[in-house]
Amino acid sequence: MDGNGRWAKRRGQDRIYGHRRGIEATKTTVKDARRMGVSYLTLFALSTENLKRPRRELEALFNLLRGYIRQEIEQLVENGVRLRVIGRTELLPKDLQELIAGALAKSKNCRKMTLTIALCYGGRDEILRAAAKAMRLKKKSLDEKTFSALLDTAGMPDPDLLIRTGGELRISNFLLWQLAYTELYFTNTLWPDFSGKELRKAVKFYQTRERRFGLTSEQIEEKSQF
Numbered sequence: 001m002d003g004n005g006r007w008a009k010r011r012g013q014d015r016i017y018g019h020r021r022g023i024e025a026t027k028t029t030v031k032d033a034r035r036m037g038v039s040y041l042t043l044f045a046l047s048t049e050n051l052k053r054p055r056r057e058l059e060a061l062f063n064l065l066r067g068y069i070r071q072e073i074e075q076l077v078e079n080g081v082r083l084r085v086i087g088r089t090e091l092l093p094k095d096l097q098e099l100i101a102g103a104l105a106k107s108k109n110c111r112k113m114t115l116t117i118a119l120c121y122g123g124r125d126e127i128l129r130a131a132a133k134a135m136r137l138k139k140k141s142l143d144e145k146t147f148s149a150l151l152d153t154a155g156m157p158d159p160d161l162l163i164r165t166g167g168e169l170r171i172s173n174f175l176l177w178q179l180a181y182t183e184l185y186f187t188n189t190l191w192p193d194f195s196g197k198e199l200r201k202a203v204k205f206y207q208t209r210e211r212r213f214g215l216t217s218e219q220i221e222e223k224s225q226f
């Protein structure tokens with residue numbers, strides 16, 4: 001969800017104002033994705049690197065997250081949305097950890113969509129933590145399936161589509177393992193301007209892609225006949 005700071009700066013406002021507008025875009029995007037029938041939506045809200053941002057900005061982000069969970073959790077549950085978090089959430093303020101734990105419990109039986117929020121998240125960090133888990137469990141051998149099950153995203157399918165807003169053409173340490181065959185969509189739109197219209201545009205782009213997973217077109221065609 002990149003571009004909040006630039007969005008605010010262009011309007012002569014503080015970065016925090018941009019994050020506040022970013023939350024509005026988050027709320028509408030979650031609702032639009034649910035309406036469109038998306039089964040898994042994962043939002044990169046805070047990276048391990050973002051934790052080094054000025055204290056004031058971090059506090060504002062934590063407050064926005066608190067507000068989001070408090071205001072939205074009932075509606076999310078009503079709409080069948082299960083909340084999940086990935087990342088080193090133990091680095092978050094205690095009260096926020098508790099608020100998140102409560103929201104996870106409330107939504108645990110929801111099955112229509114899984115909304116995953118990446119917090120204090122870094123792809124390399126996640127891979128290292130999974131490798132450390134494998135060592136602790138004294139795994140004699142590892143394949144992709146057993147390693148995936150040690151990641152924060154255990155049990156979730158790999159993403160079909162990645163949308164990066166804000167005009168940067170990079171992955172920035174997001175879901176490094178899981179994105180191996182994901183279709184990538186980049187837009188110059190800054191996150192606070194992101195909308196259902198943009199989401200539909202990204203999905204349209206996705207629908208034009210042929211996903212071969214390393215195979216040939218002919219092999220994919222053959223497979224789809226069964």
Ligand code: FPP
Nearest residue numbers: 001002003004005006022023045065068117
């Ligand atoms: C990147 O914009 C955005 C962030 C670091 C924070 C995103 C977080 C939220 C929108 C709020 C919390 C999320 C949820 C799910 C409730 P930037 O500040 O790097 O923008 P810039 O690249 O223009 O400076």
